[in-house]
Amino acid sequence: xxxxxxxxxxxxxxxxxxxxxxxxxxxxxxxxxxxxxxxxxxxxxxxxxxxxxxxxxxxxxxxxxxxxxxxxxxxxxxxxxxxxxxxxxxxxxxxxxxxxxxxxxxxxxxxxxxxxxxxxxxxxxxxxxxxxxxxxxxxxxxxxxxxxxxxxxxxxxxxxxxxxxxxxxxxxxxxxxxxxxxxxxxxxxxxxxxxxxxxxxxxxxxxxxxxxxxxxxxxxxxxxxxxxxxxxxxxxxxxxxxxxxxxxxxxxxxxxxxxxxxxxxxxxxxxxxxxxx
Amino acid sequence: xxxxxxxxxxxxxxxxxxxxxxxxxxxxxxxxxxxxxxxxxxxxxxxxxxxxxxxxxxxxxxxxxxxxxxxxxxxxxxxxxxxxxxxxxxxxxxxxxxxxxxxxxxxxxxxxxxxxxxxxxxxxxxxxxxxxxxxxxxxxxxxxxxxxxxxxxxxxxxxxxxxxxxxxxxxxxxxxxxxxxxxxxxxxxxxxxxxxxxxxxxxxxxxxxxxxxxxxxxxxxxxxxxxxxxxxxxxxxxxxxxxxxxxxxxxxxxxxxxxxxxxxxxxxxxxxxxxxxxxx
Ligand SMILES: Nc1ncnc2c1ncn2[C@@H]1O[C@H](COP(=O)(O)OP(=O)(O)OP(=O)(O)O)[C@@H](O)[C@H]1O
Ligand SMILES: [Mg+2]
Numbered sequence: 001x002x003x004x005x006x007x008x009x010x011x012x013x014x015x016x017x018x019x020x021x022x023x024x025x026x027x028x029x030x031x032x033x034x035x036x037x038x039x040x041x042x043x044x045x046x047x048x049x050x051x052x053x054x055x056x057x058x059x060x061x062x063x064x065x066x067x068x069x070x071x072x073x074x075x076x077x078x079x080x081x082x083x084x085x086x087x088x089x090x091x092x093x094x095x096x097x098x099x100x101x102x103x104x105x106x107x108x109x110x111x112x113x114x115x116x117x118x119x120x121x122x123x124x125x126x127x128x129x130x131x132x133x134x135x136x137x138x139x140x141x142x143x144x145x146x147x148x149x150x151x152x153x154x155x156x157x158x159x160x161x162x163x164x165x166x167x168x169x170x171x172x173x174x175x176x177x178x179x180x181x182x183x184x185x186x187x188x189x190x191x192x193x194x195x196x197x198x199x200x201x202x203x204x205x206x207x208x209x210x211x212x213x214x215x216x217x218x219x220x221x222x223x224x225x226x227x228x229x230x231x232x233x234x235x236x237x238x239x240x241x242x243x244x245x246x247x248x249x250x251x252x253x254x255x256x257x258x259x260x261x262x263x264x265x266x267x268x269x270x271x272x273x274x275x276x277x
Numbered sequence: 278x279x280x281x282x283x284x285x286x287x288x289x290x291x292x293x294x295x296x297x298x299x300x301x302x303x304x305x306x307x308x309x310x311x312x313x314x315x316x317x318x319x320x321x322x323x324x325x326x327x328x329x330x331x332x333x334x335x336x337x338x339x340x341x342x343x344x345x346x347x348x349x350x351x352x353x354x355x356x357x358x359x360x361x362x363x364x365x366x367x368x369x370x371x372x373x374x375x376x377x378x379x380x381x382x383x384x385x386x387x388x389x390x391x392x393x394x395x396x397x398x399x400x401x402x403x404x405x406x407x408x409x410x411x412x413x414x415x416x417x418x419x420x421x422x423x424x425x426x427x428x429x430x431x432x433x434x435x436x437x438x439x440x441x442x443x444x445x446x447x448x449x450x451x452x453x454x455x456x457x458x459x460x461x462x463x464x465x466x467x468x469x470x471x472x473x474x475x476x477x478x479x480x481x482x483x484x485x486x487x488x489x490x491x492x493x494x495x496x497x498x499x500x501x502x503x504x505x506x507x508x509x510x511x512x513x514x515x516x517x518x519x520x521x522x523x524x525x526x527x528x529x530x531x532x533x534x535x536x537x538x539x540x541x542x543x544x545x546x547x548x549x550x551x552x553x554x555x556x557x
Pocket of ligand 1: 033059062
């Protein structure tokens with residue numbers, strides 16, 4: 001069934017052949033406001049490699065969403081260098097699809113589940129092209145919404161709406177998925193399913209994912225690397241931690257336990273000894 | 278199959294509802310309850326009307342319901358009443374249609390184009406305090422007492438309401454929804470047509486509904502002062518001849534016609550625009 005494994009679409013193939021980092025951030029500065037300026041980000045240094053799963057971890061208000069909005073092109077940097085495939089980011093682009101925490105605002109409430117998934121292709125005038133119908137079906141199946149395709153967003157649950165956002169993003173075959181706390185509002189079981197689904201998509205289609213979370217365990221479950229942000233104002237990437245554990249990861253793994261304690265220490269200043277008890 | 282989340286496991290189990298057999302469904306009972314209250318409300322009004330008419334003012338100043346009904350039938354049979362209703366309605370229809378189209382179009386542009394908004398908003402915010410009644414004297418000088426004057430006054434009573442609510446609807450389109458469309462590859466024109474316009478529908482509908490009521494409120498004074506037909510003219514003539522029963526017929530008819538038109542508007546928007554009005 002997975003024809004994409006043999007014949008990846010041109011867009012994905014192009015991204016894979018390209019060498020070098022996807023995002024390259026050097027000395028990035030973001031200041032909000034004019035008369036009462038607030039320095040949200042300062043001296044941010046980060047490189048995101050092609051095909052990597054990177055988690056941005058940080059306390060509330062430290063500037064995770066701000067950084068993601070800059071990567072998406074919704075916000076302009078106040079200084080420093082922000083490159084996507086070696087070119088400055090001029091604005092939003094369809095190779096970088098953002099996934100919002102607020103699904104109600106992000107989806108189209110007047111369209112059915114299926115129409116929402118088709119929306120990106122419709123915008124790009126690809127809806128009736130060869131092969132795309134199967135792509136829509138595949139995306140609906142992937143997130144388990146095929147049977148609910150004729151409902152509107154108000155008729156499906158919160159978790160289903162988040163899955164719908166995933167399907168909508170995947171349908172346009174982006175090179176990069178930018179995800180802002182996508183599963184924060186879900187219950188533990190649904191969230192676990194979503195993690196599995198996301199990792200599956202990521203591994204099969206080799207996209208680059210930048211995933212924002214303030215949940216240490218979620219970051220440990222998903223990431224190749226975790227970028228820990230310091231608290232604002234003037235927040236930056238304070239630490240980068242690589243996770244080499246193979247997936248699927250077992251939460252009981254002692255190595256992950258150590259990493260958890262270490263991250264807890266970095267985030268909340270709790271010493272590793274205390275958190276191990 | 279590559280489905281990771283099996284959809285059957287997610288499907289809700291159909292819960293068997295245990296219910297005592299009832300004569301009427303919950304929905305039917307709710308409707309009966311509502312109708313009961315409506316009937317009681319009018320019954321109360323009629324009783325108060327009778328009491329005030331007989332014991333406080335006397336039946337000349339406030340004719341009792343029976344006298345009003347007695348006056349209604351000859352007016353209806355002669356066709357005069359129907360003619361007046363028709364005249365007023367046609368003026369409302371023309372003025373309201375123009376007001377809505379202009380208010381909607383201008384509102385969409387003003388909500389989207391910053392310069393246009395900043396340029397025109399001060400005028401809108403000040404001129405809307407001129408009620409249609411305040412505009413009657415100058416409108417008569419401009420257009421005489423023909424139909425055009427009435428259309429202009431109803432137009433004036435509707436345009437600003439549609440305009441202001443349309444602007445609010447456009448400005449309140451969630452930024453996130455527009456950003457989501459942008460990174461799915463939308464152009465500016467697509468954002469406007471496929472995101473902003475549908476998102477603004479609830480506000481536009483509210484504006485048009487308020488404007489419809491305003492159109493009815495505007496047409497009566499216009500016809501009082503400058504007309505030879507219509508419900509306002511009927512009020513004016515009856516007043517000159519001290520026919521209080523006929524005045525009351527006209528007043529009740531205005532209430533009923535206005536109410537029915539509003540209901541028609543409400544049900545047709547619910548029917549045709551339901552998916553845009555649904556709240557998530
Ligand atoms: N448009 C804005 N204008 C002014 N300040 C802003 C703006 N957006 C964000 N900020 C400020 O920047 C800082 C970082 O905000 P941001 O939303 O990026 O935090 P976050 O890390 O995503 O937090 P959370 O985990 O709670 O979502 C906050 O102090 C916030 O007040
Ligand atoms: Mg945030």
